[in-house]
Each structure stands twice: as C-alpha cells, then as structure tokens.
Amino acid sequence: MDSTAANPQKQSLTLDIFEEHLHKAIDKPTVNYRMVRVGPSRNGRGTKLKVHNGAHKATWAKTTINSRLRTINIDVYLNFKQNSLQQGDYLKLKTLAIAGIKQYWSNTITVAGVRFNVIVNPLHKSSSDAIPVDLEIEESESYGRSMNPAILGIDASFIYQRGSVTAGIPSKLIDDEFKLVSAHEFGHSILVYVGGINLSWGHKGSTNVLLQNVKASSPGYPNQGKIDLMKYYNDTKNTANLKQRITRSEAIEVDIKRLIWSSEVLWKD
Amino acid sequence: MERLKVLIFGLLITFVLSSCSSIYWASVKNSTAEELMVKVVFKTEYGIQVMGRPLKAGEVNVWQYEQSSSESKIMDKYLFSIEISDGSGCYLVFNKEEIKKKVKNTTRQIVISPDDFQKACERKVNLNTL
Numbered sequence A: 001m002d003s004t005a006a007n008p009q010k011q012s013l014t015l016d017i018f019e020e021h022l023h024k025a026i027d028k029p030t031v032n033y034r035m036v037r038v039g040p041s042r043n044g045r046g047t048k049l050k051v052h053n054g055a056h057k058a059t060w061a062k063t064t065i066n067s068r069l070r071t072i073n074i075d076v077y078l079n080f081k082q083n084s085l086q087q088g089d090y091l092k093l094k095t096l097a098i099a100g101i102k103q104y105w106s107n108t109i110t111v112a113g114v115r116f117n118v119i120v121n122p123l124h125k126s127s128s129d130a131i132p133v134d135l136e137i138e139e140s141e142s143y144g145r146s147m148n149p150a151i152l153g154i155d156a157s158f159i160y161q162r163g164s165v166t167a168g169i170p171s172k173l174i175d176d177e178f179k180l181v182s183a184h185e186f187g188h189s190i191l192v193y194v195g196g197i198n199l200s201w202g203h204k205g206s207t208n209v210l211l212q213n214v215k216a217s218s219p220g221y222p223n224q225g226k227i228d229l230m231k232y233y234n235d236t237k238n239t240a241n242l243k244q245r246i247t248r249s250e251a252i253e254v255d256i257k258r259l260i261w262s263s264e265v266l267w268k269d
Numbered sequence B: 001m002e003r004l005k006v007l008i009f010g011l012l013i014t015f016v017l018s019s020c021s022s023i024y025w026a027s028v029k030n031s032t033a034e035e036l037m038v039k040v041v042f043k044t045e046y047g048i049q050v051m052g053r054p055l056k057a058g059e060v061n062v063w064q065y066e067q068s069s070s071e072s073k074i075m076d077k078y079l080f081s082i083e084i085s086d087g088s089g090c091y092l093v094f095n096k097e098e099i100k101k102k103v104k105n106t107t108r109q110i111v112i113s114p115d116d117f118q119k120a121c122e123r124k125v126n127l128n129t130l
Helices: A015-025 A087-105 A162-167 A171-201 A242-248 A253-262 B002-019 B096-102 B114-129
Strands: A033-038 A047-052 A061-066 A071-081 A107-111 A114-124 A131-137 A156-160 A264-268 B021-030 B036-044 B047-055 B060-068 B079-085 B091-094 B109-112
Touching: A015 A107, A015 A253, A015 A264, A061 A253, A071 A087, A071 A253, A087 A114, A087 A131, A087 A156, A087 A171, A107 A253, A114 A253, A131 A171, A156 A171, A162 A171, A162 B021, A171 A242, A171 A253, A242 B060, B021 B036, B021 B047, B036 B060, B047 B060, B079 B096, B079 B114, B091 B096, B091 B114, B096 B109
Parallel strands: A061 A264, A071 A114, A071 A131, A131 A156, B021 B109
Antiparallel strands: A033 A047, A061 A071, A107 A114, B021 B060, B036 B047, B036 B079, B079 B091
C-alpha cells in the first residue's frame, strides 16, 4: 500500500501546512502576528495591537526543508572564540563542540503526520550574528560550570574539564561530557529565543530560574529511555551515571521544532 | 519599607548560599584484573538509589553531584555504600567509613584494588570451611 494514501497530507504538504502544525506543536500563534488587546480605551472597548511573534528571525540558524526527501537541514552558527587557548586546544574543543551539537540535536521529528530526518550542522562563523562562545579549559580538578545566558550579548562559555584527568577520570569520558555540555548550552540560545529566560534558565520548569537549583518537584532520571537534554533531573530521587547521561540524552522533538521556529526557513518541494 | 529591606536581604542571602554550591565528579575504578559487578548505593530523603553496572578491569564509573561549597571536602553526602561482587561469588562492601578512608589520598575516586578482593575471597573461603 502506498504510505501516502493513508495520510493525504503527505502528498500535499506545503510550507503553510508545515508552519501551522509546527507552530501549534510548540504553542505559538499560527500566523506571523497575533492580536493583543490593550486598554481599556476611553470608550471601554480597548485597543487591539498586532504583535509579531518573532518566528524565523534568529540570525544564527538557517533551515532548509526538502519536503520530497523529507529531510530538514539546519545550519547553526556559533562564533567559537579562541581567547587565550593554544591553537591545538582550540581546534580540539571546537571540533568536539561541533560534534556534540550535531550528535545531540540531529533527530527525527513528525510535522503534519510526516516524518522528517533532521540534521543539525553547527558551523563556526566569526561574526556578530552567530552565537558567541568562549571555549575554555578547567585545568584544576574542580568542575568548571559552563553557561549560556543567551541575553544581552553575553558570551556563552563551554568548559572542558581537562584537570579531572588527574582525579582519575578517563580522557574519553571528559571529551564526551564536553560534547554533551556543548549541546546543552547551545540549547539555551533556542529556549531563550522561543520562551525567554523562564523557559531557558528554568530548564523547562525543572529548576528555579535564578538559583538554578533543581526543584523538589522535578522527577529523577528515567530508569531507561531518553533523557531530555535541556532538563535537570532530581538525582536524589533517581540517579544516573555520567555514561548513561552521555548515551541517553537527546534534544527532544519539541525543542527541535523550537529550533526550526527560531530559524529562517527555506522550503524545497 | 523595613519589611521590604528584610525581604531583599533574605533573598540575597538565599541567592548567595545556593549559588555557592559546586558540581563534583566522583568515581569508582576497578583496578583488579577481572570484571566486577559494582553497585553504588545512595541514601537520600527519597529512599535508597542503586547505580549498578559491571565494570571491566581498569574501567571507571563516574557520576556527578552537586554540594554546597562548605561541604567541598566531603565525598558525595548521599553516597551510602559500594557493593562489589565477582563471578566466583566473592562479595565486598565499602561502608561510609571505608569510603572515607579510600578517598583520603585520591580525589573523589574509590579504587577497588586486587588486595581488597583478595581479602573478600579469603573471607568467603573461610566461611565455606566453617
């Protein structure tokens, strides 16, 4: 049986239909503006304003959707800054960060009943329209906390825990953790863009926005299956080791849709 | 006004105290020549959590925890014990005190040495001959 016969939308998928379903999936208006009532005015009826919803305006992401091949390629631009790093270290960290973002953010999504294969391609771009990232190395055994406030042009910092080797942590695990952390920190740019500080700093409701500590109400790590890359889990309820977090974490479908919503979209029939 | 000052002061204190927490990595390393089943047991207000997995010779199991900076010298406060067994039935438990001794000279790494296991297996032999 022709698989498209079961779902007529597969044959007739247009950018408009794609957009409508994408916006609904992430709880955004389905047109490029929404009407907001402000007031009340003097006659008591209030005034309506067109408020642009900001979709597809992020300068650091460009999406190409091929509806025939059912592929979505998303180029994301990051400005990896070398600062005081040695050239060799800089190249290594940049390569790992790019690999991590690609690995954790590429996945499959379903829009309007059509399954798409999404490939995220992180690219270095040294200009102000890319996400600014300071690549850093923690040389001591202490854990250096990475961050990406994604506001006011503050650079993100992706920290590689090189000093942990002396505490007996294998280099491979340190590399893999850096890939995971880079992917997570990159995700903050998406969450801030789509849902503001509440969604991003609050890790989708799992932490307190300012204090960043895990809420008591947050669940523990799931025993099996995927771990949401952008959430914090309450490890006093159920813990996971680093290897499990590395192998089971992934950007979940709604966050990949948020990335597409943020980016400029090119549609190919 | 005075109430507002107290509230802001309270919020500041809370913010400072909680932002003083740090992330740490703790690990268990199998330094014996054989594969071991290693169960890391945590005791929290929600009960007992067990992180169990086989560790090959030389392999390390790492977990991350967050603790206030004032407790920076203390190994993961929720770590309760480590239970280790091998294929031949030798069984060994490190309790909190033994873990404390183990991490005295290593930074948050508990190394399971061949000596540890030899003792455990000797005990097993002794029990079997009773």
